Amino acid sequence: MTLKGKWRIIQLEAFDEDYLDLVEPAYIQIDERGLGEMAFGALTAALDCAYTQSGFDFNWDGSDEGDQVSGDGWAELQDDGSLLGEISWRNGDETSFKAAPWATSSTAC
Template sequence: MINIVGRWRIKWMEMWDQDFVDLIEPGYFQFDKDGLGFFMFGAVEGEIDYRVTDDGARVEFSWSGNDDGRENSGRGWFQFQSAGSAKGKIFIHCGDESAVNIEFQA
C-alpha cells in the first residue's frame, strides 16, 4: 500500500502548460492524514475530501474551492504508478477536465 500523505508536485497537465500550472506557486496536491487535503494550480485551488481504495492503488477525491475567484467544485482520481508517482484526472464541475501527472515531494 502506498502512503499518499504529503505533498505531490504537479509535473504535467493535459489542458494547461507548466507556466500556467505554476502561475502563483508550484502546482501541487496535498493529502493529509485525516482524509482531507488541498490543491493548487494556476488560478484554481480547492479543499480535498479523499478516499484510498482498499487495495491502496488508487485515490478518489471530491473538491470545493475556486477557479480565478469564482466558487467551484469537482472531483478527480489518481492511480499510483509507484511509491513516488501517480497519473490521474481532475474534473471541474460543468467545466474543464484534465489528465494530471504528479510526483511525491514529502
C-alpha cells in the first residue's frame, strides 16, 4: 500500500470525536514530492514531509481559529492498512492519531 494520497483521520487521542469534523471531514494528505496538508477541528495546515522506511515524518505550519500554529509529527503504515502517528504543537500539546485510506465514491452522478 502506498502512503501518498488522502487519509481520513478517524481518531485523535487528545480530542473528542465531535471536534474531529468541526469544519470539514478530518484528513491528512501527502503527495509523491512529500508535500501535503491536514485539517481537523478548526486547524488547517501545510505539511513538509520526509518519507521513512515505514511511513513519513513531517513539519507543519497552519492556522487554528485564526491563530498561527506549527509543529511536527510522524505517521507509520500499519499491517491493517491504517496509519498511526503523532502530531505535536511547537511549545505545546501532542496527540496520537489514527487514519484510514480516504474512501472514494464510485456512485455515478
